[in-house]
Amino acid sequence: xxxxxxxxxxxxxxxxxxxxxxxxxxxxxxxxxxxxxxxxxxxxxxxxxxxxxxxxxxxxxxxxxxxxxxxxxxxxxxxxxxxxxxxxxxxxxxxxxxxxxxxxxxxxxxxxxxxxxxxxxxxxxxxxxxxxxxxxxxxxxxxxxxxxxxxxxxxxxxxxxxxxxxxxxxxxxxxxxxxxxxxxxxxxxxxxxxxxxxxxxxxxxxxxxxxxxxxxxxxxxxxxxxxxxxxxxxxxxxxxxxxxxxxxxxxxxxxxxxxxxxxxxxxxxxxxxxxxxxxxxxxxxxxxxxxxxxxxxxxxxxxxxxxxxxxxxxxxxxxxxxxxxxxxxxxxxxxxxxxxxxxxxxxxxxxxxxxxxxxxxxxxxxxxxxxxxxxxxxxxxxxxxxxxxxxxxxxxxxxxxxxxxxxxxxxxxxxxxxxxxxxxxxxxxxxxxxxxxxxxxxxxxxxxxxxxxxxxxxxxxxxx
Amino acid sequence: xxxxxxxxxxxxxxxxxxxxxxxxxxxxxxxxxxxxxxxxxxxxxxxxxxxxxxxxxxxxxxxxxxxxxxxxxxxxxxxxxxxxxxxxxxxxxxxxxxxxxxxxxxxxxxxxxxxxxxxxxxxxxxxxxxxxxxxxxxxxxxxxxxxxxxxxxxxxxxxxxxxxxxxxxxxxxxxxxxxxxxxxxxxxxxxxxxxxxxxxxxxxxxxxxxxxxxxxxxxxxxxxxxxxxxxxxxxxxxxxxxxxxxxxxxxxxxxxxxxxxxxxxxxxxxxxxxxxxxxxxxxx
Ligand code: SF4
Numbered sequence: 123x124x125x126x127x128x129x130x131x132x133x134x135x136x137x138x139x140x141x142x143x144x145x146x147x148x149x150x151x152x153x154x155x156x157x158x159x160x161x162x163x164x165x166x167x168x169x170x171x172x173x174x175x176x177x178x179x180x181x182x183x184x185x186x187x188x189x190x191x192x193x194x195x196x197x198x199x200x201x202x203x204x205x206x207x208x209x210x211x212x213x214x215x216x217x218x219x220x221x222x223x224x225x226x227x228x229x230x231x232x233x234x235x236x237x238x239x240x241x242x243x244x245x246x247x248x249x250x251x252x253x254x255x256x257x258x259x260x261x262x263x264x265x266x267x268x269x270x271x272x273x274x275x276x277x278x279x280x281x282x283x284x285x286x287x288x289x290x291x292x293x294x295x296x297x298x299x300x301x302x303x304x305x306x307x308x309x310x311x312x313x314x315x316x317x318x319x320x321x322x323x324x325x326x327x328x329x330x331x332x333x334x335x336x337x338x339x340x341x342x343x344x345x346x347x348x349x350x351x352x353x354x355x356x357x358x359x360x361x362x363x364x365x366x367x368x369x370x371x372x373x374x375x376x377x378x379x380x381x382x383x384x385x386x387x388x389x390x391x392x393x394x395x396x397x398x399x400x401x402x403x404x405x406x407x408x409x410x411x412x413x414x415x416x417x418x419x420x421x422x423x424x425x426x427x428x429x430x431x432x433x434x435x436x437x438x439x440x441x442x443x444x445x446x447x448x449x450x451x452x453x454x455x456x457x458x459x460x461x462x463x464x465x466x467x468x469x470x471x472x473x474x475x476x477x478x479x480x481x482x483x484x485x486x487x488x489x490x491x492x493x494x495x496x497x498x499x500x501x502x503x504x505x506x507x508x509x510x511x512x513x514x515x516x517x518x519x520x521x522x523x524x525x526x527x528x529x530x531x532x533x534x535x536x537x538x539x540x541x542x543x544x545x546x547x548x549x550x551x552x553x554x555x556x557x558x559x560x561x562x563x564x565x566x567x568x569x570x571x572x573x574x575x576x577x578x579x580x581x582x583x584x585x586x
Numbered sequence: 587x588x589x590x591x592x593x594x595x596x597x598x599x600x601x602x603x604x605x606x607x608x609x610x611x612x613x614x615x616x617x618x619x620x621x622x623x624x625x626x627x628x629x630x631x632x633x634x635x636x637x638x639x640x641x642x643x644x645x646x647x648x649x650x651x652x653x654x655x656x657x658x659x660x661x662x663x664x665x666x667x668x669x670x671x672x673x674x675x676x677x678x679x680x681x682x683x684x685x686x687x688x689x690x691x692x693x694x695x696x697x698x699x700x701x702x703x704x705x706x707x708x709x710x711x712x713x714x715x716x717x718x719x720x721x722x723x724x725x726x727x728x729x730x731x732x733x734x735x736x737x738x739x740x741x742x743x744x745x746x747x748x749x750x751x752x753x754x755x756x757x758x759x760x761x762x763x764x765x766x767x768x769x770x771x772x773x774x775x776x777x778x779x780x781x782x783x784x785x786x787x788x789x790x791x792x793x794x795x796x797x798x799x800x801x802x803x804x805x806x807x808x809x810x811x812x813x814x815x816x817x818x819x820x821x822x823x824x825x826x827x828x829x830x831x832x833x834x835x836x837x838x839x840x841x842x843x844x845x846x847x848x849x850x851x852x853x854x855x856x857x858x859x860x861x862x863x864x865x866x867x868x869x870x
Contacts, residue, residue, distance in 0.1 A: 176763040177722075178739030183648025185733040187724035247722015247737065247764025254702045254721055264719075265589070267703035272723055276701070359729045360695045360853060505728060509850055512657040512686070513733035515648055 136553055139400065140297075140546045141304055151395045151539065158536035165529020168522045169244060177247055181520030185513035186505045190523045191245035192355075193497035194530055197380065198238035199279070199352050200373070200493070204381025205231025206286065206345040209293070210338035219409045221552040222401040225297075226392055226542065227385050228290040233537045234384075235283045237530050242275070244526060271354045278351040282344060289337045295320050295330065296551040312544075349374045356500060362439035363447070363504030368428050375421040379463070380493035382414040386486035388538070390479050392547060395539075401548050404477035411476040418467040418489075425464075439509055446507040447499065451516040455499050462492025609790035611711035612771050613815035614799075615825040616685055617862040619845075620809035623683030627801035627810065628654045631687075634772060634800035636754050636761075638742030651736045653769040654687040654801055661866060682864045685801070685810070688713060688734045688769035689849065689857030692833065696726035696735065704766075710776070711815070711858055715768055722764040731850050735768045771812070772799040794820040815858070831860045 172179050182189050208227040212220040220227075243249055255266050255276045266273050299320035302313035320326060353373035356364035366372075389410065393402040432440045447456050466488045475481045506516045519527070541547070631637065631654040640649050658681045690713045697705050697713065704719035705726050727735040741763040743751075754760060757774040761767050779797035783789070794813050802810040813822035815833070829846030831838050836854045838847055845863040848856075 176738070176740035178644070178647070178649055181647070183739070184650060184736055185727070186648070187727040187737060242723075245723070247724065247766075248720070249764075251721045254719070262719075263591075264703065265592075267698070267700050269698040270701040270703075270725070271699065272701035272725055355725075359699065359725075360731060360855075361728060508733065509731040509853070510733045512655075517648070 136550050136557070137300055137304070139398075140548050140550050141301065142397075144301070144309075144543060144546065147395050147543065148397065151543070154391075154395070155536060155539050158532040158539070161529050161532025162536060165526050165532065168525040168529070172244075172522050172526075173249070179520070180522045181517060182523075183515065183517055185508075185510075186502070186515055186517040188245075188501050188505060189517065190498065190501075190519045190527050191241050193494070193501045194527055195238050195241035195245070196352055196355075196373070196497045196500070197494050198234045198241070198530065198534070200349060200377030200497075201381045201384050202231040202234040202238070202282070202286065203345050203349060203374070203377035204385055205229070205234075206289075206341050207378055207381065208385065209289070210341045210345075213335070213338045214342070217409075218556050219406050221556045222398075222403075222548050223385070223389060223406060223410070224552070225290075225293065225549045226388055226538075226547045228286065228293065229538060229541050229545075229547065230381075230384060230388060231286045232283070232290050233534055233541065234381075235279065235286060236537060237534045239279055239283065240530065240533070242272075271351065271358045274351045275355065278348040282348045285337070285341055285344060289334075289341055291316075292330075292333055292337060293549065294545060296322065297546045297549060300550055301546060309544075346374055349377045361504045361508055362437065363443040363507075364500070365440070366428055366432075368424060368431065372421075372424040372428060375417065375424050376493060376496060379414070379417045379421045380490055382410065382417055383486040383489035383493065386410055386414065386482050387490065390483040390486075392542060393479065396542065396547065398548060401553065404479070407479065407482055408473065408476045411470045411482060414486075414489075415467055415470045418463070418470075422464050443504060443507050447503050450503065450507060452499060452503045452506070455495050456503075459492045459495040459499055462488045463496060464492075466492070608709045608711075609816055610709075610792065611815045612690065612776065612858065613711070613813065613822050613826065614690075614771070614802075614859045615811045615822050615829075615846075615862065616859065617809045617811075618682060618684060618864040619862060620807040621683045621685060622807060623656050623658065623681070624806065625656050626804045626806060627685055628652050628656060630800040630804035631769070633753075634755060634758075635770070636758055637767075638746075640740075640742060641745075644740070649739050651738075651742070651767075653734070653736060653767070654685055655734075657684045657686050658682075659684065661864075684861065686732060686734060686849075687801075687859075688730075688771075689732055689855070689859045690769075690771060692856035692858060693854060695729045695731065695853075695855055699725040699729050701725070712771055712773060712776075713768075714773070715766065715770065717759055717761050717765050717767065720765045722766065724766060726766060731853055731855065735766050738763045738765050738767065775799065791817075794822075825862075826860055829860065829862055 180189070180191075205227040208220050209224040209231075212224070243252060246252060255273055257266055257268075295317055298313050298317035299322065302310065302317050305313055350370035350373065353369040357366055357369040359365060386407070389402055389407060392398055429444065432444045435441070447453070466485055469475050469481070469485055475485070502517070507514050632639070632652055635653060637651050637653060640651055644650075660681050690711065692707075692711065694705075694707065694713045697707060701723055702719055702721055704716045704721070706714055706716075708714045722737070724737055727733070727737060738761050743760045743762070746754075755774075757778070775797050776792075779792050782796075783792055792814060794817060797812075799810070799812045802812045811822050811825050813820040815823050815826065817823060826832070826846065828844070830840045830844035831846035831848060833856065836851050836856075838851065840846060845865070846860050847863060848860055850857075
């Protein structure tokens with residue numbers, strides 16, 4: 123228990139601290155927000171230009187049809203996965219160190235899907251006809267093509283976005299009620315509507331817990347399937363370098379990996395901007411870093427096994443492709459990726475590093491850079507080295523593509539920061555629960571859900 | 587709507603090779619021995635199919651649109667690496683040319699990946715591209731092993747200077763930006779020929795030679811032969827047969843004197859275009 127150093131935080135103080143975060147963030151908050159907004163504006167300008175001129179201005183060309191829009195799509199979808207990991211998997215496994223940080227991880231999930239969903243729109247040639255991918259009754263009397271992985275994507279994203287938004291919202295209801303009781307003005311109206319008349323009765327808590335755990339059980343397999351589907355965009359094709367059977371697990375591991383890195387980045391950012399030093403402690407960072415390290419190793423293993431299975435196979439094209447990746451025009455990208463995503467995480471082997479906020483901030487950014495490049499090196503090199511030697515062209519993303527990529531980061535951070543300003547980004551009731559249990563049981567682990575429930579009912583009765 | 591239609595035809599749709607009883611299957615044979623690389627097929631194709639000339643600049647940035655292209659490969663002596671090309675501009679054994687366009691694959695990898703089913707297989711063995719349905723996801727293009735699909739990265743037709751639009755072929759659409767296009771085996775001509783036959787009361791049969799693709803028509807050396815593969819008397823089925831190429835095989839076993847092969851056969855995409863290998867002087 124002492125390892126969290128939280129027993130001293132009084133319940134009332136938890137409310138105060140978290141609610142204060144809604145009112146008075148550091149000045150830097152506004153600066154970051156303004157920068158993000160500026161980035162988004164640049165991105166919108168680039169998109170308008172591309173929309174009017176045609177996709178050619180993005181500097182993709184004829185055999186090289188896909189580039190950063192697709193890799194960004196995969197990157198952002200991937201990032202959303204560890205939010206689910208932190209909140210759903212760790213909820214089901216009763217890892218209660220997740221409690222102070224899972225809310226923002228869930229928000230990250232939702233906003234990164236919101237970012238990912240933009241990329242297919244930017245990517246396709248005729249945005250105005252995009253709704254044709256949806257199976258709706260129409261006078262063309264034609265269905266979309268159910269065999270296409272891109273169509274599966276459309277389903278996967280909508281399902282995942284809806285359910286993660288619900289999960290985030292449901293988990294937030296008790297906190298919204300607290301906010302409602304304290305807030306004034308437009309906030310009062312907003313929280314009143316959103317807290318759905320939550321009174322904190324024992325029956326409500328029971329129903330709440332059931333729903334929440336049920337949602338978690340639903341989300342875990344969903345998250346795995348979503349990224350497997352994204353992986354099949356590549357794995358279902360016959361392109362050398364994409365046609366890899368191990369892509370689905372590789373993508374899921376990669377998703378968790380980059381997502382964990384993103385959680386660390388936002389952890390440090392929030393801790394600083396909203397003055398959450400007492401909640402987001404170095405000890406929690408330590409655990410998150412360990413988790414990240416474990417996932418990093420899983421990802422590296424899958425990466426290596428992909429290389430090995432190509433190397434020892436007899437597929438000439440795949441073979442060439444692999445050699446080309448390491449020595450060809452995109453070699454710089456691949457080696458940087460290997461440095462950032464394979465070598466850098468070993469720094470987390472030292473506890474000193476794991477508890478040092480700024481070191482972790484830098485490491486997490488490097489890992490994310492590595493994982494972004496990973497997506498890039500999945501998409502681009504195969505298009506520059508495929509079956510047909512005549513059409514092998516090397517293309518680098520141009521200004522338009524890079525502006526839109528940068529804007530996506532701005533867009534994500536902007537949405538995320540606005541969320542944290544409007545809604546409590548640390549779960550008040552779960553932190554209280556944690557403090558309560560730690561005080562009561564000492565080091566004793568929580569055994570089962572029933573017990574939690576009983577305790578909670580008692581607590582609620584005691585309170586009222 | 588289409589769901590009921592799908593259920594009605596379920597047993598037929600489930601059948602493998604359900605087009606096998608169709609009377610027509612278009613195919614082609616290209617003799618690389620005859621091809622001189624003069625590119626008149628490319629020009630004819632551009633004129634016939636309203637393919638925009640994109641200009642020098644866009645050509646440089648890789649936005650070329652020609653559905654047919656002449657690929658030039660230097661013939662190197664057996665066992666010599668392609669490094670040799672850098673040493674001498676014209677290697678001794680010369681170049682050989684391969685006209686390359688959509689191979690109208692019978693197991694086309696571009697078809698299943700299109701999210702809106704804008705590309706599909708017609709009963710007469712063509713890989714059709716429906717411009718109106720295309721939303722431009724470009725998945726077909728990445729998945730085509732021959733890389734013969736061309737994407738309208740810009741609105742090229744808007745740049746046609748005034749009287750020049752009179753040159754456009756009225757039988758075929760002018761594509762807008764954001765749409766994928768590719769060789770159709772001059773589908774407008776095939777449909778016309780079928781229509782003409784239907785007017786005469788004949789269905790399911792087009793006489794050999796009654797229809798020509800633009801590239802075939804303009805080839806000065808008759809390297810390109812086009813016709814109905816189901817018609818045993820047609821020139822193209824004769825060419826296929828005499829050079830030992832068969833459908834539904836992903837490796838061809840050429841006997842002595844047979845030069846037929848299909849490109850990337852090992853991918854099992856079943857192209858409808860057969861190439862005849864160039865005869866080389868192995869002593870050179
Ligand atoms: S050659 Fe390419 S575009 Fe033509 S049918 Fe085959 S895969 Fe499709």
